[in-house]
Amino acid sequence: MNFLIVILVLISFIAFRFYQKIRVPEGLKNVPTLSLLDLLIEMYNKVGPDKRWEDIREILEKEGIGRIWFNGRWILIVTDLELVKDVITRTDLYPKALLEEFFPGSLLAQYYGTNVVFSNGDDWKRHRRIANPSFRNLPIYVFVESAMKLLDVMERVDNKPIEVKSLMHGLTLDVLGKSAFGFDFNNLEEPNNVYVTTFNEVMEELGKQIYFLMSFLEYIIPRTKAIEKVEKLNNLYDRIVEKKSKSLKTGEIDKKIENNSADLLEHMIHACNDPENQTLTSEELRHNLAIFMLAGHDTTANSLTTILYLLAVHKDVQKKVRDEILHVLGDDLTPNSEQQKELKYMNMVINENLRLYPPVATLPRRFTSQEIKFRNYVIPAKTPIVLFIYGIHHSSKNWEDPEKFIPERFENEKHDHYAWLSFGGGNRLCLGINFSLIEQRIMLCAILRKYEVSLPADSIHKDKLKLAPECSGTMGPHPVPLIFKRRTE
Secondary structure (H helix, E strand, O other): OHHHHHHHHHHHHHHHHHHHHHOOOHHHOOOOEOOHHHHHHHHHHOOOHHHHHHHHHHHHHHHOEEEEEEOOEEEEEEOOHHHHHHHHHOOOOOOEOOHHHHOOOOHHHHHHOOOOOOOOHHHHHHHHHHHHHHHHOOOHHHHHHHHHHHHHHHOOOOOOEEEHHHHHHHHHHHHHHHHHHOOOOOOOOOOOOHHHHHHHHHHHHHOOOHHHHOOOHHHHOOOHHHHHHHHHHHHHHHHHHHHHHHHHHOOHHHHHHHOOOOOHHHHHHHHOOOOOOOOOOHHHHHHHHHHHHHHHHHHHHHHHHHHHHHHHHOHHHHHHHHHHHHHHHOOOOOOOHHHHHHOHHHHHHHHHHHHHOOOOOEOOOEEOOOOEEEOOEEEOOOOEEEEEHHHHHOOOOOOOOOOOOOHHHHOOOOOOHHHOOEOEOHHHOOOOHHHHHHHHHHHHHHHHOOEEEEOOOOOOOOOOOOEOOOEOOEOOEOOOEEEEEEOOO
8 A cells, every 4th residue: 555655656756757848938828839749740750940940830820939848948949030130149048058068968068068169258258268269261272172173173073963962061061171180081082981971970969859859868878979970070170270270380380370371270279379368178179070061061151052052943043143253253163352342143043042041940949048028929038039030031921922932132132131031130149150151152153154054854853952850950952963064065
């Protein structure tokens, strides 16, 4: 009898704690509920954010906010521009959710740690101060060299489908390796080398959705092989940081900065050599390299893939972009900084591509530092908030004919400033915005002046670009074979 009472008390206690967890806070009871079951089905079926938007569009178009029970907490999904602006501009009230806080001890937290993206307050200012000079002095020559190497690789195939997504990932990984820390992954020529394989394996491990859905699994079943892969990649980063740090002492980095040949890491290490300011440890430098490798290569590769797809489908736009390239560049192969400003129509096409297919479908999670009043809702402190960028970009409240590809909509920039968030906004605007845009312009100029791009007749993307599930936070399509035919004009 006593044993039965103990069991009943234990069950009652567990049920009470579970109720405490799932009960909806008073101020959020009127917020529409988004279906967790639909989300689980979507994750199981490995669909992209476009399908997720279809499922929740009706609620978010009407209310601009919804709540979903996910991974042990109520999370707010937001597309309302009033709240979006508040979250973007008031970082004191909506700080970033740190990986170690929300996924303590996880592989994700171990790999990315605290960096310029996942940090707040004074920590963020310290990381940003060190990183800023790196992105003010971009090694453009690396972009140009890589563009020429890309054309050499493409020269071997003519008028036959080339799988563009993997090609662009190879390109941008090479660009970032050289420009970030002077390391040649040589992915375009040798995609199966040990460094590329290790990096791709780590990205695959970090992108496994099961650990986002049930994060407790990491504490029950150790991810031994995954940890070994991360350690292998971290060792590569650590060796590079150590080598660069030694070159600072010899004066080699100073010389490179003077002749504008220093890479991003060398600029950061040089900025760390300021006795009047706090610096970054070698581990923090490595964590920043890790986040740069994700944000600086995967996002741009996906953007180049989707824009080439759009140009293949919309031949009139492709011709107009090419005509502009030939007019502005003349005999030049790649655009200088002034010519990039003159490529006005290309820039409109790039912006429209980034609206339709933003580099990330959702911005990294924020949370409320105190109770927030929004309309008739009272959002409790510590409530996670996710800005659904794909939804914001595809909302009929923000854009006319949001599903259509219309580059001209950016001609006069009449849209709400917070309706286009491909690189975030406010003082947390992505550091790599110019890096990505310059790389896209240079690659498009190189490709389009030499090739006409077409979509194969049997393409799975014939009716609509099919998006893959988000991996490691970035958004992109399923593989996209395209035909590149050499121009004879």
